[in-house]
Amino acid sequence: MSDFIEQAFPNLKDAGYQITSPQNRKYNCIAWAVGDQSRWWQPEPSIFYWPAGVDREISVEAYVAAFAAVGYVECDGDQPEDGCEKIALYALNNKPTHAARQLNNGLWTSKLGQVEDVEHTLDGLVGNKYGTVIKFLKRPKP
Amino acid sequence: MNTEQAILETIRTLPQDKQQEVLDFAEFLKQKTEGKDQLKRFKQLVENWRAEQDPFSSVINFDHPAYKAIIGMGMDAVPLILRELQEDPDYWFWALQQITKENPVEAGQEGNLELMTLVWLSWGEERGYISK
Numbered sequence: 001m002s003d004f005i006e007q008a009f010p011n012l013k014d015a016g017y018q019i020t021s022p023q024n025r026k027y028n029c030i031a032w033a034v035g036d037q038s039r040w041w042q043p044e045p046s047i048f049y050w051p052a053g054v055d056r057e058i059s060v061e062a063y064v065a066a067f068a069a070v071g072y073v074e075c076d077g078d079q080p081e082d083g084c085e086k087i088a089l090y091a092l093n094n095k096p097t098h099a100a101r102q103l104n105n106g107l108w109t110s111k112l113g114q115v116e117d118v119e120h121t122l123d124g125l126v127g128n129k130y131g132t133v134i135k136f137l138k139r140p141k142p
Numbered sequence: 143m144n145t146e147q148a149i150l151e152t153i154r155t156l157p158q159d160k161q162q163e164v165l166d167f168a169e170f171l172k173q174k175t176e177g178k179d180q181l182k183r184f185k186q187l188v189e190n191w192r193a194e195q196d197p198f199s200s201v202i203n204f205d206h207p208a209y210k211a212i213i214g215m216g217m218d219a220v221p222l223i224l225r226e227l228q229e230d231p232d233y234w235f236w237a238l239q240q241i242t243k244e245n246p247v248e249a250g251q252e253g254n255l256e257l258m259t260l261v262w263l264s265w266g267e268e269r270g271y272i273s274k
Binding site: 040 | 195196197198201231232235239253254255256258
């Protein structure tokens with residue numbers, strides 16, 4: 001548990017969460033959501049990884065296209081589905097802010113910016129910083 | 143007689159080759175002092191950039207006055223950035239690209255902090271900006 005994290009995401013305290021990694025700058029939430037722990041995914045500038053052919057802009061459309069580049073399609077709801085892994089995309093004022101990946105137990109795992117990974121409920125990260133979940137995406141489990 | 147006058151008086155008594163040695167040493171001291179000032183300023187800018195970023199953001203922001211000021215230091219910042227990369231790797235590659243107009247990072251290495259750090263350190267060693 002961390003006061004630093006709970007100050008940024010007050011919902012986590014009531015909903016419960018676990019810190020599951022040390023801090024690092026090697027990957028961000030977008031990378032972590034798609035299972036990439038080696039790169040920081042960011043549309044711009046070009047020093048960061050972003051899938052080829054996807055618009056380099058911070059927009060919902062571009063982020064959905066980036067997930068589509070690694071096999072994700074939009075889907076309804078947060079219910080776990082056999083054989084699928086799901087991503088929840090958060091946005092604030094229609095700008096993507098965060099992505100989380102669903103775990104087998106139905107909870108979600110997130111990399112919080114440049115700090116730790118956490119296991120949490122979707123509502124735990126809803127608030128002033130990441131906004132709300134605006135889309136769910138899924139792909140077959142590898 | 144103040145210090146400045148005393149130095150000048152003393153130098154005037156020296157042979158010309160010794161006067162040149164004194165001048166060279168004064169230039170060395172000047173550069174050393176300026177280097178210390180630059181390092182101090184650089185470290186302060188690094189600290190400001192890190193402190194004022196949102197640690198929870200999925201986006202790293204280079205549009206920040208401190209990061210821009212480091213770019214504004216020009217080539218003087220290159221060895222300082224490379225030493226910072228050796229000590230505490232972070233996304234200084236954008237600043238290095240903007241200053242040097244070079245990009246030794248190959249396609250497929252983008253976003254990989256460890257690989258990009260190695261590539262830029264190797265670039266700096268080859269050009270004599272840093273030693274191993």
